[in-house]
Amino acid sequence: MGVFDLTGRKALVTGGAQGLGEGMARALATAGAHVVVADVQDDLAKEVATSLGEGHGSVHLDVTDDAGWESAVADAAGQLGGLDVLVNNAGVEITSLVVDLDPDEVRRMLEVNLLGTALGLKHAFRAMRPGGIAGQGGAVVNVASVAATIAFPGIAVYSATKSGVDRLTRVAAMESGKLGYGVRVNCIYPGLVPTAMGMGLAQDVTRIGLFPSVEEAVGAVVGLTPAGRLGEVADMADAVVFLASDAARFVTGAGLPVDGGMGM
Numbered sequence: 001m002g003v004f005d006l007t008g009r010k011a012l013v014t015g016g017a018q019g020l021g022e023g024m025a026r027a028l029a030t031a032g033a034h035v036v037v038a039d040v041q042d043d044l045a046k047e048v049a050t051s052l053g054e055g056h057g058s059v060h061l062d063v064t065d066d067a068g069w070e071s072a073v074a075d076a077a078g079q080l081g082g083l084d085v086l087v088n089n090a091g092v093e094i095t096s097l098v099v100d101l102d103p104d105e106v107r108r109m110l111e112v113n114l115l116g117t118a119l120g121l122k123h124a125f126r127a128m129r130p131g132g133i134a135g136q137g138g139a140v141v142n143v144a145s146v147a148a149t150i151a152f153p154g155i156a157v158y159s160a161t162k163s164g165v166d167r168l169t170r171v172a173a174m175e176s177g178k179l180g181y182g183v184r185v186n187c188i189y190p191g192l193v194p195t196a197m198g199m200g201l202a203q204d205v206t207r208i209g210l211f212p213s214v215e216e217a218v219g220a221v222v223g224l225t226p227a228g229r230l231g232e233v234a235d236m237a238d239a240v241v242f243l244a245s246d247a248a249r250f251v252t253g254a255g256l257p258v259d260g261g262m263g264m
Contacts, residue, residue, distance in 0.1 A: 004245050007032030010080035010134075011244065012073065014063055014120060015090030017044035019195040020143065020236050024087050027237035028244065029056060033085065036076040063090045063116030069123040077133050084128060084138030085244045088120040088165075091143065093158045093197060095204035106157050113161035114168070117142055121172045121185070129181040137182025141243045142169050143236075144187045144255065149263035150224070154205045162189075166255050173253030184252040186243045191231040191259030192221045198230075227260030 011028045015021035016037035025035045029052045037052075038061035039045040045058040057079040061072040077083040092112045094105040121140060128138040147155050148162040166187060173185040192198050202217040211217040222229060239258045242248055257263050 004241060004247055005032055006085075006241065006245060009033040009085055009244065010077070010082045011035045011085035011087065012038055012059075012076045012083060013087040013089060014038045014061060014116070016058075016087075017041040017048055019197055020190065020193060020233055021087070021089040022048050023233035023237040024089060024240045026052065027234070027241050028085070028087075029053070031241050031245070033244070034080050036079055038072055038076070039090070061090075063088075063119065064111045066119055066122075069119045073123045073127050074133060077127060082136065083124075083134040084136055086120055086124040086138070086140045087240055087244075088117045088140065088142040090116055091145075091161075093155065093201055095154045095201060095208065096157070097154060097208060098156050100208075101157065109157050109161050113158070114164045117165050117168055121168060125172075125176065125181055125183060128183050129176075129179075138184075139244045139248070140172070140183060140185045141240050142185070142187035144169070144189050146189050146191045146257065146259040146263045148189060148255075149257070149259075153210050154208060155201070169255065170253045177252065184243075184248070186248070186251060186254045186256065188236065188239045188243070189255055189257045189259055189263060190236045191225060191262050192218075193231040193233055193236065194218075195233065221262070225260040225262040226264075229260065231258065231260060 011033045013025040016025040017039035029035050034055045037045045037049045037058045049056045049058040059072045059075045127134045144165040145162040147159040169187040176183045202214045
């Protein structure tokens with residue numbers, strides 16, 4: 001078995017019905033893992049799981065719901081015969097200038113991006129640690145953002161939540177090690193990818209007057225990126241496969257920039 005071969009691994013991907021999450025689910029499956037796609041969009045999640053072929057499945061999951069997490073992890077482990085990889089990908093971004101912040105929108109980002117990731121860690125640990133329903137250890141990959149490492153206008157709260165994901169990752173990795181859970185915990189910092197969410201951000205920063213056009217907003221991001229281009233879904237998905245694989249067997253508590261150098 002090669003170090004990037006995930007044959008026999010059982011993975012749960014949140015927000016897996018579209019965008020980066022779908023790409024991550026597909027990459028894990030291509031590497032040999034059996035994947036359960038978790039999302040609030042049940043029909044889309046089922047479509048993705050079906051397209052992956054036999055041995056994959058889907059579950060309904062609102063990542064802000066503690067009981068929902070318990071049920072989804074148990075369901076996924078039952079479908080797969082275990083669980084040893086969790087990708088905490090589900091997230092939302094609501095663009096706003098600081099002077100125009102809406103408390104409800106702030107709470108929404110805090111709940112999905114930060115609480116959702118924290119609950120994922122909680123239930124992954126409970127399932128994967130010795131004595132859990134899976135009990136063989138494993139790997140958690142949290143999806144932060146380059147927004148956690150740069151100051152880009154219009155995304156103050158989103159940036160704060162993704163910085164929080166970084167801190168959760170590092171403390172959770174330490175707890176797992178100290179308590180003998182056998183679960184590695186890492187995160188990635190994706191750069192801007194032209195998914196629906198990524199292009200929505202470009203449109204929003206234009207709408208609120210930060211850039212004169214969507215093209216100039218995208219150009220500004222590319223201009224900040226030494227690699228000279230936007231990210232691709234495959235760039236982010238391959239990084240997740242790496243962190244889930246034996247190639248990263250001595251990597252935990254780390255944040256991996258996958259941003260073309262934007263955040264350095």
